[in-house]
Amino acid sequence: MSAPSTGGRLRADALTLGYDGPDIVRELSLTVPDAAITAVIGPNGCGKSTLLRGLGRLLAPRSGAVTLDGEPLAKLSTRHVATQLSVLPQTPAAPSGLTVADLVSRGRHPRQKWYQQFSVSDEAVVLDALAATDSLGLADKPLEDLSGGQRQRAWISMTLAQETDILLLDEPTTYLDLAHQVEVLELVRRLNRDRGRTVVMVLHDISLAARYSDHMVAMKDGRIVAQGTPAEVVTPELLLEIFGLAAQVVQEPTAGRPHVIPLGAAV
Amino acid sequence: MSTVTRNGGKVRSLRVLRAGPLSIRISPRGLSVGGVLILVLVAAMAIHVANGGTPLALLDVLRALLGDTSDSKVHLAVTEFRAPRMVAAVVAGACLAAAGAITQTVARNPLASPDVLGVTAGASLGAVTVLVLAGGGSAGLSGLAATMGMPLAAFGAGVLSGVAVYLLAYRSGIDSYRLVLVGLGINGFAVSLTTWLLTLGDVSSAAQALTWMMGSLNGKDWALVQPMGVIAAALLLAAVFCGRWLLLTSLGEDTAVGLGTRVGAVRLTALTIAVLLASVGTVVAGPLVFVALASPQIARILTGSVVPPVAVSALVGAVFVLLADTVSANALSVALPVGVATAVVGAPYLIYLILRYQRRLT
Known part of the structure; x- marks a missing residue:
């Protein structure tokens, strides 16, 4: 149970988060390991999505702080933060009629100005982000015409177009069938291995989380x-x-990662 | 214009105009629709000026507008009665429609227009209060109360109800449903108060108030239209510049924040502009129903854009009110207030919109 030794750009210090009611996340401290994939697991309502929202400054801390390179997020301009870390919220919604390419192009917003709405380099990054998720062929399709997996890839492309070192993904595999879940997680792994991105993702499936994460x-x-x-x-x-779950843990044969065989809820 | 290309194919949904370091995202369809609408607007303005009260020859109207004073009666009719009324129609239509476009985008709800949200009802309450309390006598409202008091009261009360809706609907963010529900509540409150006030006044001020509440362009003179036109132009310009941020907020609060938008500030700015626009529109023409609700959606469908485009919405609104006023003033033997025409067109549209929206939710 050792904390990772590699220094972390993104940290939570005694972070307490909540909505209208009681605290959801309590005095939590975490150092996100750089250039690694971190998976957050836990039962429903344990605060894992809330933690991710806190890390991505979508939710302001009640106390404590989230720091990026040592500076509290609240003190940094949100635009600057958007060039360093991108957040994919759980089940994001887009207005109907929005095309994949248009959505992905919005990822460039933090780096654009009103007189520089889509430069040649913006264009290259967007096309690259589309290619990375194999979505080029879908560029002109409206999001609502896509399957769940294709739509999720489009949203991930948007966060890629932000060109940030840190990606925060809230249950990126929700509502996807197993094949599409694996497809998204393979993409996450490629982003980490090939481009050195730091990823924090909330996942429900413990075996998949174990398979695709370093931490x-x-x-x-x-x-x-x-x-x-x-x-x-x-x-x-x-x-x-x-989880209050009685389970056996075996080593899966392909990568030697732990794999959960649930036996039943413990009484 | 350059189109983003890949492998010889084209990404049609990304169109950019580039010149050196400048690059502007454009929508060819939006631009052509806008161009056509400008022509339609000019035509509607001409028809409107030519067809008020007694018909005048178009040529005489044109001559009078260009400063020909040889026929002083025609000159007076055109420059002092028809021209301000025509400008009033343009200002009211454009302001209400732009306000609607902003509100619908911020609330992510095509039902959220300033009339649904209580801004126009609040403005009516202000106007009627002045009419009833300061009016009195068969002469109705006159003097300073009419030229300054009523517009100011309408404007102030409209802004006040907009602020009330925003504050009541705010709870660590603006939720679209809460905004619409609170808006309907404030709307009902303002309407009831207005009705109660009407029972207090004498018959003639009540009648005057009712005409105003129906939405009317009768007797709008330069003293009102000129300052309102200047304010409207400034607000419309600000609204158009707001458009770029509005699209981001339409992606939802979390995504917008993730992309570095200061969502709270953008919403507050946009809704403030919308409330001011709606109040200006209402001051000029009374609470014209449905213009703010229908025009943005018509503009959105015409341009095929994702959120209602502010500038095109304003053009649609101006044309809508001009045509509605022309029709209601001339179609029947009795001239009707313009609000009747906008309601006749707008009510079925509102029902259609609610039915469609409900079907999408279930």
Whole structure:
């Protein structure tokens, strides 16, 4: 259960977050390892999505702070932050009629000015972002005409067009069938391996999270219960503790990552 | 114009005009629709000026407009009665429609127009209050109360109800449903108060108030139209510049913040401009129903754009009110207030919109 030793640009310090009611995330501290994929897991309502929203300054801290390169996010201009980290919210909504290319081009907004709405380099980045998710052929299609997987790829392209080192993805595989889930996660891995992007993602499926992440953070009741490599975090004891789930953990044969075989809810 | 290309093919939805370091996103369809609408607007203005009260020959009208004073009666009719009324129609239509376009985009809801949100009802309440309290007597309102008091009261009360709706609907952000529900509440409140006020006044001020509430361009003179026109021009310009940010907020609060938009500030600025525009429109023409609701959606469909374009919406609104006033003033033997015509066209449209919106939700 060791904290990662590699320095982190993005950190949470004694972060407390909440909406109208009680605190959802309580005095949580986390250092996001650079150039690695971090997966946040935990039961429904444990605060994992809230934590991601806090890290992405979509939710202001009640106390504590999120810092980027040592500066609290609240002190940085939101436009500057948008050039350093991008956030993909859970089930984002777009107005009907918006095409994939138009959506992706909005990712350039933080770097544009009113007289420079779409430069030649913006164009290159957008086309590259479309190509990275294999969405070039969908460029002129309205989002509502796409399948769930295609739509998710389009949204990821938009965050790629932002050209940020840090990507925060809130349940990027929600509503997708298994094939499309794997497709999205493979893309995330490519972004990390090929382009050195730091990724923090919230995932429901523990086995997939273990398979596609370098670092895992397990949460319960707004706190971090355990973090470390997938093999360190995904254990029968931890699954029992945070999910109340009796399970066997085996090594899957392809990459040797832990794989969960649920046995039933523990009484 | 350059089109973004890839592998010989074209990404049609990205069109850019580039010159050196400058690059502007454009929509060819939006531009051509805008161009056509400008021509239609000029034609509608001409028809409107030519067809008020007694018909005048178009040539005489044109001559009078160009400063020919040989026939002083015609000159007076055209420059002092018809021209300000025509400008009033353009100002009211453009302001209400632009206000509607902004509100609908910010609320991400085609039902959220300033009339639904209570701004126009609030403005009526202000105007009627002055009419009833300061009016009195069979002569109705006159003097300073008429030239300054009523417009100011309408403007102030419109802005006030807009602020009330925004504050009541705000809870760590603006939710579209809450905005519409709170707006309907404020709208009902203002309408009830107005009705109650009407029972207090004497018959003639009540009648005058009712005409105003129907939305009318009767007797609009330069004293009102000129300052309002200047304010409207400035506000419309600001509204058009707001358009670039508005598209981002239409992607939802989280995405907009993620892209570095100061969503709170953008919304507040945009809604402030919208409330001011709606108030100016209402001051000029009374609470013309449906112009703010229908014009932006018509503009959106015409241009095929994702959110209602502000400038094109304003053009549609101006044409809409000009035509409605021309028709209602001339079609029947009795001249009707312009609000009757906008309501006749607008009510079925509102029902259609609600039905369609509901179907999409279920």
